Amino acid sequence: MSSRDSARRTVPFGMQVLAGMIAGVALGLLARNLGVDPGEAGRPLAEALRIVGQAFVQLLKTLAPPLVFTAIVASIANLAKVQNAAALATRTLLWFAITALIASAIGIALGLGLQPGLHTGVAAEAAKAPTTTGSWLDFLTGLVPGNILGLSASTKLADGAATTTIGFNVLQVLVIALVAGAAALKAGEAGRAFLDFNASALAVVRKALGWVIRLTPVGALALLGNAVAQYGWPAMAQLGQFTLAIYLGLAIVLLGVYPALLAAHGLNPLRFFRGAWPAIQLGFVSRSSVGTLPVTESVTESRLGVPRPYAAFAVPLGATTKMDGCAAIYPAVSAIFVAQFFGLPLHLSDYLLIVFVSVIGSAATAGLTGATVMLTLTLSTLGLPLEGVGLLLAIDPILDMGRTAVNVAGQALVPTLVAKQQGILDEAVYDGRAEAPDAGPIPAI
DSSP states (O other): HHHHHHHHHHHOOOOOOOHHHHHHHHHHHHHHHOSSSSSSHHHHHHHHHHHHHHHHHHHHHHHHHHHHHHHHHHHHHHHTTTTTTHHHHHHHHHHHHHHHHHHHHHHHHHHHHOOGGGGGGOOGOOOOOOOOOHHHHHHHHHHHHTTTTTTEEEEEEEETTTEEEEEOOOHHHHHHHHHHHHHHHHHHGHHOOOOHHHHHHHHHHHHHHHHTTTHHHHHHHHHHHHHHHHTTTTTTTTHHHHHHHHHHHHHHHIIIIIHHHHHHHOOOHHHHHHHHHHHHHHHHHOHHHEEEEEHHHHHHHHHOOOOOHHHHHHHHHHHHHHTTTIIIHHHHHHHHHEEEEEEEOOOOHHHHHHHHHHHSSGGGGGTTTHHHHHHHHHHHHHHHHHHGHHGGGGGGHHHHHHHHHHHHHHHHHHHHHHHHTTOOOOHHHTTTTOOTTTTSSOOOO
């Protein structure tokens, strides 16, 4: 082994990612100072950061659909052998709801206390309706697969030309996997070959995932650098009170509520954050719960001690339905901001509706980058003007980084709590005293 290889192996993976983030901020500031508009000196650097970051996220998203499908099918096959499978599923959904309830209550309290809609420098002319909106009907119909692969297409018009983009609807992939797994079990011996093939495919996806994860420091550099170059701090200054409310709420949930829940279950919060940190870091820079899903599932199994059959079920489910940042804190504070900005009163029934939408409608975000769908769903349910969304779009990418980090932390937290409650958590792995058997491909930290 060369001295260079030896040195590379001695650098902890977390430090590599942190170094990438610091370098990304520095390069982003450099590009912004040189100018990122067409023809300016910083434009090539900003474009390079954007392209590299986009390529990294696309690699993660490419692996997400096959990982969700194969992991869910495999988990159903394994959960069928566990006597408390129903209790695991029920408790998982219950804790999804409980933590969303707490997060939305914190968002409402901060919105009322800080009154961001009354302390803003954004102009009223910035108000405009978004091109993408969410509704309960769209959410419910979106659960029904349009095809066996869960493929979806969207068309945008720009400069007189139509561009069609093909993507995966992760919620539909989840539904298809649940049906396929259940059908394979019901088919008995005839379904055994399918389950064996699925297990082999899952192993292949995990191996490919390991290769992509090794690129995380480079991805962190590019993604954070692009965010700084494109948006910077001036945009946040106009919505300083709103930004403060969002990040304060995220900090309270991440550093207050989650540690309290862990401590109440007899688990060391510092151990949790040490184990989940690679996923939280990646969620922050990638702004995608689905893109981070492979890492979240791996750390939940190999660093937090949650058994693979359960983690393979709970984490993909959480990546599409568990959004304490995007679907609880953010829409709660944003709805109050919009009401205050337009001078519209909110009553007790409105605050109860905010909580209801946060707890029940989280799946509407489907783990995608951004929270416009969830925000418009909340505003339309309350009868508030959708034009208020336009006020917040300028700083959404900056806010989305913190929101997604909290989303990902919650997606690892709930399986850990449930596994502890059900007596299946490997506490030796959680405490760092042992390695998980057949651990996922997360580099040592």
